[in-house]
Amino acid sequence: xxxxxxxxxxxxxxxxxxxxxxxxxxxxxxxxxxxxxxxxxxxxxxxxxxxxxxxxxxxxxxxxxxxxxxxxxxxxxxxxxxxxxxxxxxxxxxxxxxxxxxxxxxxxxxxxxxxxxxxxxxxxxxxxxxxxxxxxxxxxxxxxxxxxxxxxxxxxxxxxxxxxxxxxxxxxxxxxxxxxxxxxxxxxxxxxxxxxxxxxxxxxxxxxxxxxxxxxxxxxxxxxxxxxxxxxxxxxxxxxxxxxxxxxxxxxxxxxxxxxxxxxxxxxxxxxxxxxxxxxxxxxxxxxxxxxxxxxxxxxxxxxxxxxxxxxxxxxxxxxxxxxxxxxxxxxxxxxxxxxxxxxxxxxxxxxxxxxxxxxxxxxxxxxxxxxxxxxxxxxxxxxxxxxxxxxxxxxxxxxxxx
Amino acid sequence: xxxxxxxxxxxxxxxxxxxxxxxxxxxxxxxxxxxxxxxxxxxxxxxxxxxxxxxxxxxxxxxxxxxxxxxxxxxxxxxxxxxxxxxxxxxxxxxxxxxxxxxxxxxxxxxxxxxxxxxxxxxxxxxxxxxxxxxxxxxxxxxxxxxxxxxxxxxxxxxxxxxxxxxxxxxxxxxxxxxxxxxxxxxxxxxxxxxxxxxxxxxxxxxxxxxxxxxxxxxxxxxxxxxxxxxxxxxxxxxxxxxxxxxxxxxxxxxxxxxxxxxxxxxxxxxxxxxxxxxxxxxxxxxxxxxxxxxxxxxxxxxxxxxxxxxxxxxxxxxxxxxxxxxxxxxxxxxxxxxxxxxxxxxxxxxxxxxxxxxxxxxxxxxxxxxxxxxxxxxxxxxxxxxxxxxxxxxxxxxxxxx
Numbered sequence: 001x002x003x004x005x006x007x008x009x010x011x012x013x014x015x016x017x018x019x020x021x022x023x024x025x026x027x028x029x030x031x032x033x034x035x036x037x038x039x040x041x042x043x044x045x046x047x048x049x050x051x052x053x054x055x056x057x058x059x060x061x062x063x064x065x066x067x068x069x070x071x072x073x074x075x076x077x078x079x080x081x082x083x084x085x086x087x088x089x090x091x092x093x094x095x096x097x098x099x100x101x102x103x104x105x106x107x108x109x110x111x112x113x114x115x116x117x118x119x120x121x122x123x124x125x126x127x128x129x130x131x132x133x134x135x136x137x138x139x140x141x142x143x144x145x146x147x148x149x150x151x152x153x154x155x156x157x158x159x160x161x162x163x164x165x166x167x168x169x170x171x172x173x174x175x176x177x178x179x180x181x182x183x184x185x186x187x188x189x190x191x192x193x194x195x196x197x198x199x200x201x202x203x204x205x206x207x208x209x210x211x212x213x214x215x216x217x218x219x220x221x222x223x224x225x226x227x228x229x230x231x232x233x234x235x236x237x238x239x240x241x242x243x244x245x246x247x248x249x250x251x252x253x254x255x256x257x258x259x260x261x262x263x264x265x266x267x268x269x270x271x272x273x274x275x276x277x278x279x280x281x282x283x284x285x286x287x288x289x290x291x292x293x294x295x296x297x298x299x300x301x302x303x304x305x306x307x308x309x310x311x312x313x314x315x316x317x318x319x320x321x322x323x324x325x326x327x328x329x330x331x332x333x334x335x336x337x338x339x340x341x342x343x344x345x346x347x348x349x350x351x352x353x354x355x356x357x358x359x360x361x362x363x364x365x366x367x368x369x370x371x372x373x374x375x376x377x378x379x380x381x382x383x384x385x386x387x388x389x390x391x392x393x394x395x396x397x398x399x400x401x402x403x
Numbered sequence: 404x405x406x407x408x409x410x411x412x413x414x415x416x417x418x419x420x421x422x423x424x425x426x427x428x429x430x431x432x433x434x435x436x437x438x439x440x441x442x443x444x445x446x447x448x449x450x451x452x453x454x455x456x457x458x459x460x461x462x463x464x465x466x467x468x469x470x471x472x473x474x475x476x477x478x479x480x481x482x483x484x485x486x487x488x489x490x491x492x493x494x495x496x497x498x499x500x501x502x503x504x505x506x507x508x509x510x511x512x513x514x515x516x517x518x519x520x521x522x523x524x525x526x527x528x529x530x531x532x533x534x535x536x537x538x539x540x541x542x543x544x545x546x547x548x549x550x551x552x553x554x555x556x557x558x559x560x561x562x563x564x565x566x567x568x569x570x571x572x573x574x575x576x577x578x579x580x581x582x583x584x585x586x587x588x589x590x591x592x593x594x595x596x597x598x599x600x601x602x603x604x605x606x607x608x609x610x611x612x613x614x615x616x617x618x619x620x621x622x623x624x625x626x627x628x629x630x631x632x633x634x635x636x637x638x639x640x641x642x643x644x645x646x647x648x649x650x651x652x653x654x655x656x657x658x659x660x661x662x663x664x665x666x667x668x669x670x671x672x673x674x675x676x677x678x679x680x681x682x683x684x685x686x687x688x689x690x691x692x693x694x695x696x697x698x699x700x701x702x703x704x705x706x707x708x709x710x711x712x713x714x715x716x717x718x719x720x721x722x723x724x725x726x727x728x729x730x731x732x733x734x735x736x737x738x739x740x741x742x743x744x745x746x747x748x749x750x751x752x753x754x755x756x757x758x759x760x761x762x763x764x765x766x767x768x769x770x771x772x773x774x775x776x777x778x779x780x781x782x783x784x785x786x787x788x789x790x791x792x793x794x795x796x797x798x799x800x801x802x803x804x805x806x
Binding site for chain 1: 521
């Protein structure tokens with residue numbers, strides 16, 4: 001990914017990053033600020049074992065009624081399973097950031113962590129780095145680029161996406177970044193994603209737009225079915241573009257929502273493409289299910305099947321594994337009606353094998369993107385999800401993550 | 404595993420095997436017969452996409468009211484997604500076997516297949532091999548050993564287990580064998596297992612004993628969460644030991660049920676230990692859950708977590724991944740009460756990290772068997788499941804299974 005161009009930076013936001021020693025090397029602390037008060041909306045992990053910063057951010061969002069000033073993020077330590085001390089550390093981090101930024105109330109800061117679970121947090125390293133982090137914040141492509149790297153863990157590259165549109169002659173910009181790369185699963189499963197926009201949107205409407213965009217993007221990707229304790233997707237809308245505030249579902253809302261979904265879509269797919277060890281992006285479309293929910297369950301079961309994912313890593317047109325995965329999704333359907341295609345080649349019709357050129361299919365599956373379509377011919381339910389292949393590298397990365 | 408000794412063979416059973424060319428090399432067709440009429444009980448896959456032999460065996464079991472003569476099994480081709488033709492092939496296989504064995508009704512034969520899904524079945528190779536298969540059947544350790552190899556697919560070794568007990572001075576013997584090795588998950592997920600016993604048990608009581616034994620053994624193991632289209636667990640009890648028939652839950656029943664569970668337990672653990680690419684057997688015990696069902700869901704979510712399984716492959720005491728997996732099981736619990744131990748070392752208490760010797764823990768996890776205990780301290784629900792680690796070899800095996 002090339003660095004973002006300055007023209008894409010939304011107005012009124014600053015970024016900075018620091019290396020405070022939570023990771024063995026590299027940037028591990030990032031700050032994203034709105035220089036003016038901002039609306040905010042967030043989605044958090046659904047995991048029962050939530051990390052301390054998730055609790056603190058949820059509390060701050062309630063206290064500030066969705067009015068935020070910034071987000072401070074560390075990588076290298078999840079601050080999870082750290083007890084009351086972990087809560088105190090997350091709260092102190094927000095408090096110190098708010099104070100240094102401008103004597104704000106601590107509830108105007110969101111705090112996020114990503115990294116290993118259950119390690120003590122060397123919190124002094126974080127709090128001592130905050131004053132410099134605050135002083136050095138800039139509205140620049142370089143500063144944003146550093147922020148995107150500071151939130152990375154096993155990601156092999158920074159991930160960012162932007163969109164813009166014009167209302168009444170005024171340009172509105174959205175700029176987001178995200179980190180993966182394992183533990184990705186619907187319902188906000190390990191990942192952090194932050195979107196800054198100079199659109200003006202009321203908190204309520206912003207929440208709605210974020211929920212809708214996430215349903216079709218972040219909640220439709222999976223790397224390994226594991227969901228994390230720390231996931232957070234946050235959007236700050238500070239109105240610095242000077243457009244009128246969006247307070248309800250108007251045509252302005254639809255423009256904004258489309259741009260927000262565009263950014264979320266790009267970030268979500270970047271996460272899957274950079275899934276741990278991934279070599280291929282797999283798009284799974286399930287059609288003709290009894291309901292949308294049924295289609296989604298089947299699509300996700302296929303997307304998380306180790307046997308399907310390893311077959312794709314070997315570019316093996318083994319569509320029988322897709323049928324078998326669909327069959328165990330816990331959703332009723334008639335296997336005798338099922339049609340399956342991989343890489344655009346139809347391999348199964350009415351539940352039975354079609355003859356196809358195995359060699360050509362193998363070649364097709366060697367591509368960077370592999371579409372899989374399953375048509376159940378039993379209704380109108382449809383779902384689209386994205387995953388990646390399961391490779392030896394995934395095992396290598398995760399068998400030695402901490403060592 | 405050493406070959407079975409002749410003394411362990413149950414009376415009145417014969418075995419044989421043949422290489423009919425379904426696999427590239429080696430035995431791929433097996434026959435298990437009772438030389439006298441036998442009670443039978445079976446459990447089949449819960450996958451919606453059932454293979455043809457599953458339909459045919461289910462039908463035969465109903466038609467014969469649980470009175471069986473034998474089981475014919477092929478490996479190398481699952482006869483799944485093969486449409487009406489697949490049903491005809493499975494039915495013909497049973498019919499020809501029944502005829503050759505003694506002009507029996509075809510419903511007295513169970514038919515099983517395992518292998519690749521969606522390939523046309525070269526059925527003549529099977530039917531032409533049946534006469535010799537029937538003629539060469541023997542009550543011998545060698546013949547049983549050949550049968551155990553004929554049902555293998557990616558298994559690296561044959562799996563068998565035996566048990567015996569004495570009633571009124573008469574010896575009762577049970578002898579079983581099984582094949583794995585990927586696609587293993589509760590509710591009869593890919594595996595075939597056959598148990599022959601000279602106990603005398605009515606079909607109804609036999610079904611009950613099998614259900615109870617499977618719940619604690621075959622339905623408590625998982626390799627990759629993938630469940631198959633072909634799984635079958637069958638037990639034949641022919642009464643050739645000469646003991647009185649067990650018709651209800653008596654002390655004789657309990658002796659038989661204990662022996663049956665012993666055989667199922669051994670076979671189930673052998674399947675996990677020989678899981679594709681597996682290097683370690685992992686036993687996961689979840690205690691203190693709100694209910695048994697809740698404990699089971701959490702235990703299985705941990706057992707299927709790629710992040711937990713890769714950590715164990717790297718002997719990494721990364722207990723945070725266990726907490727994160729428990730948290731996404733969809734079962735309410737209080738993370739602040741959770742205790743976790745790996746390899747007998749306590750690593751987490753009341754949801755927070757305990758200090759422990761990482762080096763010693765790493766050494767402990769390098770063992771062949773890794774116990775994991777999670778205590779939720781919120782009730783009396785308990786569950787025990789077994790899985791294996793996820794290794795690079797799993798990916799290698801499954802990325803190239805068909806090539």
